[in-house]
Amino acid sequence: xxxxxxxxxxxxxxxxxxxxxxxxxxxxxxxxxxxxxxxxxxxxxxxxxxxxxxxxxxxxxxxxxxxxxxxxxxxxxxxxxxxxxxxxxxxxxxxxxxxxxxxxxxxxxxxxxxxxxxxxxxxxxxxxxxxxxxxxxxxxxxxxxxxxxxxxxxxxxxxxxxxxxxxxxxxxxxxxxxxxxxxxxxxxxxxxxxxxxxxxxxxxxxxxxxxxxxxxxxxxxxxxxxxxxxxxxxxxxxxxxxxxxxxxxxxxxxxxxxxxxxxxxxxxxxxxxxxxxxxxxxxxxxxxxxxxxxxxxxxxxxxxxxxxxxxxxxxxxxxxxxxxxxxxxxxxxxxxxxxxxxxxxxxxxxxxxxxxxxxxxxxxxxxxxxxxxxxxxxxxxxxxxxxxxxxxxxxxxxxxxxxxxxxxxxxxxxxxxxxxxxxxxxxxxxxxxxxxxxxxxxxxxxxxxx
Amino acid sequence: xxxxxxxxxxxxxxxxxxxxxxxxxxxxxxxxxxxxxxxxxxxxxxxxxxxxxxxxxxxxxxxxxxxxxxxxxxxxxxxxxxxxxxxxxxxxxxxxxxxxxxxxxxxxxxxxxxxxxxxxxxxxxxxxxxxxxxxxxxxxxxxxxxxxxxxxxxxxxxxxxxxxxxxxxxxxxxxxxxxxxxxxxxxxxxxxxxxxxxxxxxxxxxxxxxxxxxxxxxxxxxxxxxxxxxxxxxxxxxxxxxxxxxxxxxxxxx
Ligand SMILES: Nc1ncnc2c1ncn2[C@@H]1O[C@H](COP(=O)(O)OP(=O)(O)OP(=O)(O)O)[C@@H](O)[C@H]1O
Ligand SMILES: [Mg+2]
Numbered sequence: 001x002x003x004x005x006x007x008x009x010x011x012x013x014x015x016x017x018x019x020x021x022x023x024x025x026x027x028x029x030x031x032x033x034x035x036x037x038x039x040x041x042x043x044x045x046x047x048x049x050x051x052x053x054x055x056x057x058x059x060x061x062x063x064x065x066x067x068x069x070x071x072x073x074x075x076x077x078x079x080x081x082x083x084x085x086x087x088x089x090x091x092x093x094x095x096x097x098x099x100x101x102x103x104x105x106x107x108x109x110x111x112x113x114x115x116x117x118x119x120x121x122x123x124x125x126x127x128x129x130x131x132x133x134x135x136x137x138x139x140x141x142x143x144x145x146x147x148x149x150x151x152x153x154x155x156x157x158x159x160x161x162x163x164x165x166x167x168x169x170x171x172x173x174x175x176x177x178x179x180x181x182x183x184x185x186x187x188x189x190x191x192x193x194x195x196x197x198x199x200x201x202x203x204x205x206x207x208x209x210x211x212x213x214x215x216x217x218x219x220x221x222x223x224x225x226x227x228x229x230x231x232x233x234x235x236x237x238x239x240x241x242x243x244x245x246x247x248x249x250x251x252x253x254x255x256x257x258x259x260x261x262x263x264x265x266x267x268x269x270x271x272x273x274x275x276x277x278x279x280x281x282x283x284x285x286x287x288x289x290x291x292x293x294x295x296x297x298x299x300x301x302x303x304x305x306x307x308x309x310x311x312x313x314x315x316x317x318x319x320x321x322x323x324x325x326x327x328x329x330x331x332x333x334x335x336x337x338x339x340x341x342x343x344x345x346x347x348x349x350x351x352x353x354x355x356x357x358x359x360x361x362x363x364x365x366x367x368x369x370x371x372x373x374x375x376x377x378x379x380x381x382x383x384x385x386x387x388x389x390x391x392x393x394x395x396x397x398x399x400x401x402x403x404x405x406x407x408x409x410x411x412x413x414x415x416x417x418x419x420x421x422x423x424x425x426x427x428x429x430x431x432x433x434x435x436x437x438x439x440x441x442x443x444x445x446x447x448x449x450x
Numbered sequence: 451x452x453x454x455x456x457x458x459x460x461x462x463x464x465x466x467x468x469x470x471x472x473x474x475x476x477x478x479x480x481x482x483x484x485x486x487x488x489x490x491x492x493x494x495x496x497x498x499x500x501x502x503x504x505x506x507x508x509x510x511x512x513x514x515x516x517x518x519x520x521x522x523x524x525x526x527x528x529x530x531x532x533x534x535x536x537x538x539x540x541x542x543x544x545x546x547x548x549x550x551x552x553x554x555x556x557x558x559x560x561x562x563x564x565x566x567x568x569x570x571x572x573x574x575x576x577x578x579x580x581x582x583x584x585x586x587x588x589x590x591x592x593x594x595x596x597x598x599x600x601x602x603x604x605x606x607x608x609x610x611x612x613x614x615x616x617x618x619x620x621x622x623x624x625x626x627x628x629x630x631x632x633x634x635x636x637x638x639x640x641x642x643x644x645x646x647x648x649x650x651x652x653x654x655x656x657x658x659x660x661x662x663x664x665x666x667x668x669x670x671x672x673x674x675x676x677x678x679x680x681x682x683x684x685x686x687x688x689x690x691x692x693x694x695x696x697x698x699x700x701x702x703x704x
Contacts, residue, residue, distance in 0.1 A: 398538070401538050401543075403498075403499075403522060404540065404592075405543075405552075406521070406522035406523045406526070407498045407523075407525075407526055408526055408531075408552035408612065409527055409553075409555040409556045409559070410555055411521075411555065412521070414551065414555075418548070418551070419540070421542070421543075422540060422543045425542040426542070
């Protein structure tokens, strides 16, 4: 056997390089976890459309990437990406965390106003200090066997946000995490791959609002250069705790955004997960929620606005493991030009999960004859006393409504805009945090104004 | 104000209007009656600018302009209003928001300043009263979940707010109970003025007791086959459409 190296996947190769140079950073268990993750990834590799879960979503270009990770020597330039369109109301205290290519940027972040007992810190700090608290949680909700991109993230992550809110904390904490891709230059060139890793742990009755915003700064890089943003978020939601999570993807058309969000919800706990996707060549969101305590619930609420040749793919999975939990799922896609949408919604109701109450709906508005939507509900119900419904529609703007509005003097463009906003309105209105509703509105306007 | 000459209209390759002519002068109320499928709604929709109807011959002049050249919104700005036979439900579009956008687009065209929220609400409340409509309807999505009667009232309410020059009412009375009918008629009558014309499509003479027309026309197979004063409606009611049909057939065979 000669040239073994040649047959190694670029990611495996890169991993070997990093391992060789990695001083004993982080505790031993993380190094073990990374190696196991790399092995798990290598077994599957970058998935191809032959994989059932990747049928419409072709990420094979990632196989040919020349990988540049940011490191300590990187010269940082956050660029315009650091100016977020999300401006909070003045009466709201917000902790701000900026990550550049998956690395914490202390000078751009502001963590000073965390309430007593609440910890919002870079994950790298917690790991470096070797605090044991992570070991039981990290990788426990998002497991490396599940998903090649979770494995990839686990093998390579450098940093991210760790939020810990102790039981009984009475204040609601708002954390705005801004991730900017392509913001670091190192000896190897502009960083083009990152694996931010977030872990949120909410104790009993804790309440947290997190906004994860993904933008990019790749002006000036050759247009055939591609980027991979590969975030993973894990949330451990304790009894009666509430997590309100917003994820916004507005990266450039050179970015493959392949993300996973994984939550485990204890009794009477609740997750509101809002997704707004606008940017990226490809946005793939895997979102899995396990309801493991009775009385728990989740609302998954998504808005995808795609144009050009963008592809936006949501794979959701809700596991009802116990009785008396409620899940709600509302996804809307607005597709222009030659863009594509994919929705796959799995709901598993385990035998013990009696009195499960589940609603899933997925609607797509197709504004151009070349845009395409693939939608697939997948309900597997093994309990008999449950109420689960699902519905999916794919349609165009209704000509009767358009004519009605125009006949009242509203010009064609304004009428179209009204109807597109109307289509998205229930999803937008469900977002409790006002700046997100404003942003969603302007994203819809932008796609129509083009 | 409205001059329709020899109008021929097709949809899906079928000729629906076959040489229709009609003159509506300012201040006049014209009732159009006719059996199902005779082309009444087609006429109303063509005047409002519905694109799926193809005008193959003839002309429509409104206030000196070639109406057929204009987009639906331009016609509305010029003063054309259609109260739809079947008003569409538009979930997600708030009634107030919609109506304010509509009114302000009209005002902008007329060179008037946009109404602010307070003035708009004042105007709207006044009109609601005439139609005995609940203010809560304003905060609901356009027509969504409205009863048949509420939808028809809402059409007349919009008309009252937008104050058109030519109001076309397509069976606004159909399916209404007597109270709703009176409200609708009151809404229309409040707008009657020497510079405004009305085209009232109806199946029922009952409406014409409340909105008294100057002229009554019978539309049959895409043509106006008979015109007269308000007594024609009574005659129609007594004798039925078969009477007109026979006359039309007799005329054809001549
Ligand atoms: N968009 C269309 N495409 C094809 N045919 C149409 C279209 N609209 C109307 N028609 C046909 O044209 C004829 C006239 O229809 P229209 O709706 O104008 O009749 P109407 O007089 O308003 O009838 P009603 O009293 O039932 O409301 C009917 O035969 C109808 O089926
Ligand atoms: Mg009709």
